[in-house]
Amino acid sequence: MSKGLEDVVASTSAITFIDGVRGRLVYCGYDIADLSEHSNYEEVTYLLWHNRLPQRDELAAFTLELGARRRLPNGVMSSIDSLSLDCDTMDALEMAIASLGIYDEKELSRMETAQSIASKIGTIVAYIHRHKSGLHQLEAKEGTSFASDLLYLLTGKEPDAFSEKLMNVLLVLHADHELNASTFTARVVASTLSDMYSSVTAAVAALKGPLHGGANERVVEMVQQVGSPENVPEFLQKKLASKEKIMGFGHRVYKTLDPRAKILRSYAGRVASTSKEKNDLAILDALADEMIRQKGIYPNVDFYSGFVLQHLQVPTYLFTPLFAVGRTPGWLAHIMEQYSNNRIMRPIAEYTGSRDERYVPIELRGKINA
Numbered sequence: 001m002s003k004g005l006e007d008v009v010a011s012t013s014a015i016t017f018i019d020g021v022r023g024r025l026v027y028c029g030y031d032i033a034d035l036s037e038h039s040n041y042e043e044v045t046y047l048l049w050h051n052r053l054p055q056r057d058e059l060a061a062f063t064l065e066l067g068a069r070r071r072l073p074n075g076v077m078s079s080i081d082s083l084s085l086d087c088d089t090m091d092a093l094e095m096a097i098a099s100l101g102i103y104d105e106k107e108l109s110r111m112e113t114a115q116s117i118a119s120k121i122g123t124i125v126a127y128i129h130r131h132k133s134g135l136h137q138l139e140a141k142e143g144t145s146f147a148s149d150l151l152y153l154l155t156g157k158e159p160d161a162f163s164e165k166l167m168n169v170l171l172v173l174h175a176d177h178e179l180n181a182s183t184f185t186a187r188v189v190a191s192t193l194s195d196m197y198s199s200v201t202a203a204v205a206a207l208k209g210p211l212h213g214g215a216n217e218r219v220v221e222m223v224q225q226v227g228s229p230e231n232v233p234e235f236l237q238k239k240l241a242s243k244e245k246i247m248g249f250g251h252r253v254y255k256t257l258d259p260r261a262k263i264l265r266s267y268a269g270r271v272a273s274t275s276k277e278k279n280d281l282a283i284l285d286a287l288a289d290e291m292i293r294q295k296g297i298y299p300n301v302d303f304y305s306g307f308v309l310q311h312l313q314v315p316t317y318l319f320t321p322l323f324a325v326g327r328t329p330g331w332l333a334h335i336m337e338q339y340s341n342n343r344i345m346r347p348i349a350e351y352t353g354s355r356d357e358r359y360v361p362i363e364l365r366g367k368i369n370a
Contacts, residue, residue: 013179027044044175066118077127122149166311176327176329187338222287236291259296
């Protein structure tokens with residue numbers, strides 16, 4: 001038995017390879033460093049779904065297809081409009097994906113369904129945000145990239161080229177990560193031959209858990225608590241002495257620096273321009289140095305992603321929903337892979353309870369041992 005299924009091989013997959021010792025992350029044979037530098041959301045989505053990079057005409061057609069599917073059905077918008085303004089954003093996202101299964105176009109192929117979900121999830125998150133914030137809703141555009149349109153829908157501003165690039169980097173880095181909790185959940189649901197909408201809804205529910213999504217939000221809060229790089233040693237000493245978890249550090253798979261954290265640290269250094277950003281980044285670096293020195297534990301992807309999202313003017317309560325936006329292409333890739341060679345997931349448990357109890361009528365219970 002392996003508690004938490006640690007190191008248990010539960011499936012074969014040609015989607016993502018992780019080398020936890022050397023700190024490598026590979027999508028369909030391509031290193032994440034190359035993809036984050038040179039690729040974008042649309043191309044990586046194509047790669048994950050087809051296990052190869054597209055030709056120029058294939059990418060152009062795929063990008064147009066995704067762009068044409070961004071607008072939400074009226075039923076989904078009405079469902080979100082009916083929510084209270086203080087609703088939990090991840091609860092709203094679960095509801096919206098499930099309602100998309102009701103109101104989306106009918107008789108779509110699996111690939112068309114995947115395109116619809118991957119195209120619309122960014123629009124959904126932006127619609128939820130603007131609903132909760134009391135902002136007027138904006139209409140998704142077809143002639144722009146996914147990353148550019150997502151930023152526009154969130155902020156109401158046309159992003160510059162570097163902001164678009166930065167969002168693409170975040171989306172690419174979060175696109176897939178093998179059989180993490182949410183992806184495994186999606187594959188379990190898909191293994192029953194349930195539909196894609198249900199499988200993605202289940203994945204969102206798994207991501208909502210604080211042990212999976214949301215750590216980058218906690219990192220931002222931690223930086224605010226520290227206040228200054230000089231306060232890091234004392235802050236860590238107190239936290240470690242009380243055995244509190246330091247958010248943004250450690251990973252079940254990586255035994256060294258998470259390659260995604262390395263890439264995000266590079267971009268964080270490029271965008272830090274205000275005095276606050278420079279101070280926050282100095283705190284992050286000091287925390288990283290101390291944790292590596294004292295505990296031999298390295299930052300993970302959540303450590304710097306919140307900093308980058310803040311630079312893009314994304315509020316902290318949207319950090320986990322945007323994680324879901326980035327991870328959706330990977331979830332869908334795994335769902336389709338599960339469908340292609342399916343066997344229903346049905347592990348067994350090591351039973352630890354009693355085996356030979358005798359039934360006692362209710363009127364005698366409590367009297368026998370009296």
